[in-house]
Amino acid sequence: MSVKAIRPDYHGDMKDSADHYRGQQLLYIGWDRHLMFAAALCIPVPPEMPFGALQEAVLPGLYGQHPDFARIDWGRVEWLRGGQPFMPDPAASLAANGIGRGVRAVVMVRPGPEFFLLMFALFKIGAVPFHAWTPDVYQGAPTPVTGFMAICTKLAAVGATLRVFYVALGGERWTWQPLLAVLVPAVVGVLIEKLAIEPVKGAETVTLIIITIGASLVIRGLVQVFLGKNTHSLPAFSGDAPIEILGATLMPQSLWVMGVTAIVVVVLWYFFNRTLTGKAMLATSFNRVAAELVGINTNGVLFMSFAMSAALGAMGGILITPITLTSYDVGIMLGLKGFVAAVLGGLGNGLGAVVGGLLVGVLEAMGAGYLSSAYKDAIPFVLILFILFFMPRGLFGAKVTDRV
Secondary structure, X not given: OOOOOOOOOOOOOOOOXXXXXXXXXXXXXXXXXXXXXXXXXXXEEOOOOEHHHHXXXXXXXXXXXXXXXXXXXXXXXXXXXXXEEEOOOOOOEOOOOXXXXXXXXXXXXXXXXXXXXXXXXXXXXXOOOHHHOHHHHHOOXXXXXXXXXXXXXXXXXXXXXXXXXXXXXXXXXXXXXXXXXXXXXXXXXXXXXXXXXXXXXXXXXXXXXXXXXXXXXXXXXXXXXXXXXXXEOOOOOOOOOOEEEOOEEEOHHHHHHHXXXXXXXXXXHHHHHHOHHHHHHHHHHHOHHHHHHOOOOHHHHHXXXXXXXXXXXXXXXXXXXXXXXXXXXHHHHHHHHHHHHHHHHXXXXXXXXXXXXXXXXXXXXXXXXXXXXXXXXXXXXXXXXXXXXXXXXXXXXXXXXXXX
């Protein structure tokens, strides 16, 4: 970006010349596609320094802390000079390589073996867009072979994919871990629906509730085995410096929670009210038999509903963990409070659930401030008793009329 002086006849004195830095020049160097280094680094170097010395002696001190640096294959590196590719001469000086004042050099690492390993793993698990070819591959195979290849090899490929993510791409964990933290619970939700809910199709509601509670206890035990009983934290998305808005002090993470929640509410409203799939889910929730009679695939609806609910729960956990920490059993209290918010707003009413959640949060904060923080978790349950006794349908619940 060019800079224009206020006065047309103004001529400034360039302060970044070599004579201001004891014969050294300022070099701007960056590492492309590495979010750990958001901007180019500026270092003073002598113009007569060989380019090979820059690569071997200077760059390790700048980027050696990144775990990917030790795995760089310098024979595959692409260098940019002023935005254009060039091939440096390691024995020649920086000046001879055309790197002078005002020139920005960038290191670009071409795809290495881990990239192709990841592509192979994604191909084996049938990820998009490779999923389009999977049915054609299995079409002519016998049923036992198809079953074996569709299950065993896919599970092995999933393990290989996770290995590639954690080892080869460990330096970019903040790029893929949040996505994986949403996808894995969604898969777990689908497995619960397929293994625990679908086999008891047509069971009473109380039976289904008991089954899901039992499944949650199993999942909690497995998480405890792998992660332990200690609490875990995540760094705030936008730092920890408080922000003052209209006299109130808020943490930046709280704004993330409110903003993402507002977006999710709008997207869900559009999904359930403006799409056929969303309306099919609503119809199935009201009357599954009637939904099947009009041609709705209720099994597919349940499949999607469990995946969506698990993914949304995981997203909520990612948002609030920088504020409240997390552990293997933190979901129990959050789930109960979510149920209280749904009952308070009116079961089956999306807007009511949002309003109920806001009311529960405000009452908790007021109770902790005016009474004691020891009673904070008890307030929602006192509230639900009041609602069930005096307003069984909640704030926005529709009246039910039985025809006889």
